[in-house]
Amino acid sequence: MIRKISDILKEKQRTYSFEFFPPKTEKGRAKLPEVAEVFKDLGADWFTVTYGAGGSTREVTMEIVDELQKKFSVPVLHHFTCVGHSQEELKKILGEMKRRDIPNVLALRGDPPEGQEFWTPTQDGFEYCYQLIELIKTFGDFFSIGVAGFPEGHTNCPDKATDTKYLKIKIDAGGEFVITQLFFDNKDYSEYLDRAKKVGVNVRILPGVITITDYQVLLRFCKTCGATIPQKVHDIFKPLDGNKEEMYKAGVKFAVEQCNDLLKRGAPGLHFYALNKVEPTREVLGKVNR
Numbered sequence: 001m002i003r004k005i006s007d008i009l010k011e012k013q014r015t016y017s018f019e020f021f022p023p024k025t026e027k028g029r030a031k032l033p034e035v036a037e038v039f040k041d042l043g044a045d046w047f048t049v050t051y052g053a054g055g056s057t058r059e060v061t062m063e064i065v066d067e068l069q070k071k072f073s074v075p076v077l078h079h080f081t082c083v084g085h086s087q088e089e090l091k092k093i094l095g096e097m098k099r100r101d102i103p104n105v106l107a108l109r110g111d112p113p114e115g116q117e118f119w120t121p122t123q124d125g126f127e128y129c130y131q132l133i134e135l136i137k138t139f140g141d142f143f144s145i146g147v148a149g150f151p152e153g154h155t156n157c158p159d160k161a162t163d164t165k166y167l168k169i170k171i172d173a174g175g176e177f178v179i180t181q182l183f184f185d186n187k188d189y190s191e192y193l194d195r196a197k198k199v200g201v202n203v204r205i206l207p208g209v210i211t212i213t214d215y216q217v218l219l220r221f222c223k224t225c226g227a228t229i230p231q232k233v234h235d236i237f238k239p240l241d242g243n244k245e246e247m248y249k250a251g252v253k254f255a256v257e258q259c260n261d262l263l264k265r266g267a268p269g270l271h272f273y274a275l276n277k278v279e280p281t282r283e284v285l286g287k288v289n290r
Contacts, residue, residue: 003075004144005104006176008045009204015045015269016285017077017179017206020276022052022060028276032064033071038278040072042285045269048106048179051079058093066100077146078102081110082132086124090135098142106146106179107133107170130166130173137174147175149205151183151192155226164195171201178205179271185230186261193266207262210273211280212251215241252280256287263289 008015018039023029036047049064065076078097085093097105109129126132129147136143147170150163157163167178178201183189189207196205212218215237222229236254240247259270270288274281 002069002073002101002103005046005075005077005146006144008075009177009268012045013268014263014290015206016043016290017046017048017269017271018044018274018281019048019050019208019271020064020274021050022064023276029064032276033068035274035276035278036068036072036074038282039274040074042282044074046075046077046104048077048271049079051081051108051110062093062096062100062102065102069102075104076102077104077106079106079108080132081108082122082126082129083110084122084125086122087126087135088124090126090132091138094136094139094143098139103142104144104146105136106148107136107175108148128169130169133170133173133175145175146177146179147171149178149180149192149196151180151188151207152226152228160191160195164192164199164201167196168199168201171203175203177203180205180208181225182208182210182227182273184227184233184258186258186265189262189267190265204268206269206271207267208271208273209255209259209262210275211255211284212237213244213248213280215247248280252283252287255280255284259284259288 020032020036023032039047047068049061051058051061061078065078068074068076080093082090107129133145133147136145147167149167153160153163157166180189180192193205212233218229218237236250237247240250262270272281272285
């Protein structure tokens, strides 16, 4: 029986989790369990596996979640979006998750499929994440439900106050914990906690962190997800563009400092966007004051 993340959060003051994405190659798929095993041995409380834009990796995601849970007996949080699915299809997928004993779900509205500029609901589908959460709750207490948080505000929200209001709606619908989008200024995280508390959100809000190892990739990635790159980050990493060794060292140093500061600010753990690699996440974790 796989443990629910909500139960783990009740028992532990700090948790450490690691996010993977479904590999596009057989070689990457074969290597992923090796990566997961390293993090398991480092004390991973759970893993997460992404769903892909538009639900493009739906079947692969579930297969990987199932495989990792059976191999390591570690909870794996299954990302799950509204995109590209009717309500009936969503219900069938949830039924298959239950059949496979996958009790942990990260409920997401989801991003538009590749080539589609704006997000639009599927015919007979859902428009908002809270509607997906309400559907998940029809399965009783089988699922533990996480939701996404955006310390800088979601790109589609007119302001941070509106974004926080939507977070409250997701929690009221049944969300039990929050994992944030990546960010690089910890003040954004602290301010997010304050905004959430003011509207009555009292669940665990776990900061999502990533280690910078390539400046150009950073620029593309943040453009896609809408995360802001502070000037201090440009000042550190732009001069190192093309110097892999120095970039790596600087990335580890920055991530360790960010993580330690987050924990000092009261963060209830860390969620690492590991990008299917052992390093540099292992090195960062080894230097964090846990």
